[in-house]
Amino acid sequence: MGTSKPQGSFIRRVLARKAYWGSLELHIFHNASAVAGTLSPDEPVILNRPHAAVRAARFFSEKFPGKSLYAVKANPSPDLIQVLWESGITHFDVASIAEVRLVRGLLPDAELCFMHPVKTASAIREAYRQHGVKTFSLDSHEELAKIVAATTAEDGTPAADLRLCVRLRVSSEYSELSLASKFGVDLADAAPLLQATRQAADWLGICFHVGSQAMTPFAYVQALERVRAAIVDAAVTIDIVDVGGGFPSAYPGMEPPPLEDYFDVIHRAAESLPVSYSSELWCEPGRALCAEYNSLIVKVEKRRGDELYINDGAYGALFDAAHIGWRFPVKCLAEGRGEPTGEFAFYGPTCDDGDYMKGPFLLPDDIAAGDYIEIGMLGAYGAAMRTAFNGFGHGEVVTATDEPMVSLYTGQRRDRRASDNVVSLR
Numbered sequence: 001m002g003t004s005k006p007q008g009s010f011i012r013r014v015l016a017r018k019a020y021w022g023s024l025e026l027h028i029f030h031n032a033s034a035v036a037g038t039l040s041p042d043e044p045v046i047l048n049r050p051h052a053a054v055r056a057a058r059f060f061s062e063k064f065p066g067k068s069l070y071a072v073k074a075n076p077s078p079d080l081i082q083v084l085w086e087s088g089i090t091h092f093d094v095a096s097i098a099e100v101r102l103v104r105g106l107l108p109d110a111e112l113c114f115m116h117p118v119k120t121a122s123a124i125r126e127a128y129r130q131h132g133v134k135t136f137s138l139d140s141h142e143e144l145a146k147i148v149a150a151t152t153a154e155d156g157t158p159a160a161d162l163r164l165c166v167r168l169r170v171s172s173e174y175s176e177l178s179l180a181s182k183f184g185v186d187l188a189d190a191a192p193l194l195q196a197t198r199q200a201a202d203w204l205g206i207c208f209h210v211g212s213q214a215m216t217p218f219a220y221v222q223a224l225e226r227v228r229a230a231i232v233d234a235a236v237t238i239d240i241v242d243v244g245g246g247f248p249s250a251y252p253g254m255e256p257p258p259l260e261d262y263f264d265v266i267h268r269a270a271e272s273l274p275v276s277y278s279s280e281l282w283c284e285p286g287r288a289l290c291a292e293y294n295s296l297i298v299k300v301e302k303r304r305g306d307e308l309y310i311n312d313g314a315y316g317a318l319f320d321a322a323h324i325g326w327r328f329p330v331k332c333l334a335e336g337r338g339e340p341t342g343e344f345a346f347y348g349p350t351c352d353d354g355d356y357m358k359g360p361f362l363l364p365d366d367i368a369a370g371d372y373i374e375i376g377m378l379g380a381y382g383a384a385m386r387t388a389f390n391g392f393g394h395g396e397v398v399t400a401t402d403e404p405m406v407s408l409y410t411g412q413r414r415d416r417r418a419s420d421n422v423v424s425l426r
């Protein structure tokens with residue numbers, strides 16, 4: 001891991017704000033060992049790393065060749081949303097009326113885009129009339145009719161300022177988590193929907209999602225080819241091409257190519273689309289903007305061979321580790337333990353057999369009950385997934401000033417020429 005540039009003034013402002021609120025300044029620690037040593041916590045502790053979110057947001061806002069919308073569902077922490085906004089993210093992908101209210105309450109001037117293709121009429125109405133939301137996604141004629149009805153004025157005048165994005169079904173074959181089944185109009189049915197949406201929209205967009213943690217930029221090339229076919233078929237003017245989320249982060253066993261490679265191929269593919277000259281290119285990263293923001297300290301309550309009973313799990317921040325076998329980086333915080341050469345599985349704190357994370361998680365062979373472990377890269381779909389099932393799900397939240405366990409943004413990246421799975425369009 002390389003050293004990062006100091007995020008000077010912004011971090012100082014965050015710290016100053018916390019200091020202003022009194023005791024919160026006590027919650028800023030150098031690293032996870034300092035947290036465990038100072039608090040000896042019996043409950044899991046979430047560590048926030050605002051500087052990591054600042055870096056990710058600046059990377060996307062400076063290098064993505066278009067607009068980056070933060071997908072709030074990945075981590076709706078108000079502190080994080082504020083940090084992203086102050087670091088250049090001005091647009092937010094919100095997918096429920098609760099997310100609309102949350103972000104609007106925090107950021108009166110942010111641009112909110114309601115990108116869930118199936119919404120209630122009341123959610124659309126409230127978003128449009130009370131929160132200034134103009135951008136909606138859809139994948140059916142029924143949803144289009146619902147959006148038009150919910151945004152029509154009481155005197156019967158239809159809304160003239162809608163930005164409507166038709167979600168196209170694309171393959172998830174290059175991604176670790178599929179998003180190909182539930183949403184998206186098939187290419188064969190896209191033309192009539194695009195044509196009908198064009199009639200109702202001030203701006204017409206096409207959006208898609210290649211699945212989360214897309215391990216090669218080719219995923220986007222393939223999807224954009226489908227976008228091209230849809231546009232040609234429908235013969236409509238397109239104002240927004242939204243390539244969705246899916247930008248990866250780094251986890252054990254998942255080392256993606258540099259994000260610049262994704263941006264390059266998306267830029268080239270989008271440039272060659274038959275869209276209006278003034279059209280906009282958007283993306284909706286969730287994971288890539290927030291994975292590095294959180295880690296978690298857990299306590300080993302019991303050891304049974306190579307199984308560790310810890311105090312967070314499937315119903316907490318380790319949902320993905322349990323349900324889809326996702327591996328997260330781990331570090332034993334106890335002093336004097338050996339090298340991390342042992343392979344361990346985790347049991348979470350609830351009484352459920354399914355509260356099990358098979359890993360393997362690499363930790364010292366002599367790890368024992370009472371030791372603390374830091375689990376990294378839990379900012380995306382981790383910290384946000386905690387439930388109160390079985391009375392668990394509580395714990396402190398503190399700020400850490402050290403680097404996340406892994407980073408895509410600290411300059412340590414593979415030689416681009418070595419990215420053999422990058423496909424050139426030329």
Ligand SMILES: Cc1ncc(COP(=O)(O)O)c(C=O)c1O
Nearest residue numbers: 071212245246247284285286287
């Ligand atoms: C519509 C939409 N956009 C963006 C995202 C964020 O995806 P990711 O976290 O893979 O970047 C999601 C995730 O489910 C989504 O459903």
